[in-house]
Structures are given as structure tokens and as C-alpha cells.
Amino acid sequence: MLNPSQNQSFIIDGNLALMDKLHNNVNSLGLSIEMLFRGTDLDCNGSVTLENFKITLTKIRLSLSPSEVNKIAYIFDEECTGVIYKKSFMQTLITYGVNEEPIDADWWNIGQKCLIDFCKMLHDKVIEPEVAWMSMDIRKQGYI
Numbered sequence: 052m053l054n055p056s057q058n059q060s061f062i063i064d065g066n067l068a069l070m071d072k073l074h075n076n077v078n079s080l081g082l083s084i085e086m087l088f089r090g091t092d093l094d095c096n097g098s099v100t101l102e103n104f105k106i107t108l109t110k111i112r113l114s115l116s117p118s119e120v121n122k123i124a125y126i127f128d129e130e131c132t133g134v135i136y137k138k139s140f141m142q143t144l145i146t147y148g149v150n151e152e153p154i155d156a157d158w159w160n161i162g163q164k165c166l167i168d169f170c171k172m173l174h175d176k177v178i179e180p181e182v183a184w185m186s187m188d189i190r191k192q193g194y195i
Contacts, residue, residue, distance in 0.1 A: 066122070066126055066147070067147060069119060069122055069123060069126075070123070070126065070147040070149050071147075071149065072115070072119070073108075073113065073115070073123055073149070074149040076113040076114055076115070077113065080111065080113075082111075083151040083152060084144055084149060084150070084151070085141070085144070085150070085151060085152045087104075087107055087108070087111070088104075088135070088137065088140050090107060091103050091104050091106075091107045092137070095167065097136060097137040097138075098134050098135065098136045098137065099134070099135050100133060100134055100135075101124050101125075101128050101133045101134065101135060102133075104124050104127065104135055105120050105121065105124045108120045108123060108124070126143060126147075127139070127140055127143050129143070169183070
């Protein structure tokens, strides 16, 4: 039986290993953990629901068990509110040493801003998808 201080150390070590696994698996896809948050924060309000974050972790096939997905989600939702806020998300990454983007960096880089604006234009029918496709397929090869 572990005493309370040993138990706390065991939990922290397990969480470190799990966060390292998340970091490595996300990087193997050419992504950062911060990108997972932005990809889940569809309305760009700086928060994501716990359930939506777990769906993101599951759908991008990170080779995580359902138990690991739950643990990771609750690591980010320390106060068990069901919502993960950008500031605490970033602080958690820094605490576990798995952040890749500086905390004071522009949260949305230029490419991401352009992609979000483009998606909004498509959604709002400012530009038709076919017109957008033709303008991006400059070599007329059927892909961009």
C-alpha cells in the first residue's frame, strides 16, 4: 500500500508519461498539442467542452486507449467544470513541459487566420466552393 506522498508521486509520474505520449503521438502527425485545442475551438472563443476535446483526441487516431483519453481530458480540466479554457490549457502544457508554442505568441498564426477566414467565407457563401477550388488549383491538375 502506498502512503499519500508516494501515491501523489505515482499519479504525477503517470501523468507525465501520459502527457509525453500525447506529445509524441501528436508530433508524429506533424501537429502540436496547441493545434488540437485550436482545432476543437471551432467558434474561437478560447474554450472547448471536455466532451468535444475527448472526441478530437479520439478522432485523430493518436493510439490512445479510452482510459488515456479520459485521463488527458481531466488533466486539462483540473476543476472538473466540463470546460477547458485556453489559458489553463496552455499553462498545463507548460507545467508538463510539452508546450511547443510560447505562451505569449500570437495564438493564431497568419496561416491559421487565413484558413479560418476562408472557411467562414465558404460557410457564409461569400465565395462558392467551386470558384475557390478553381482559383487554388492554379495548375488545373485537380488538386491543391
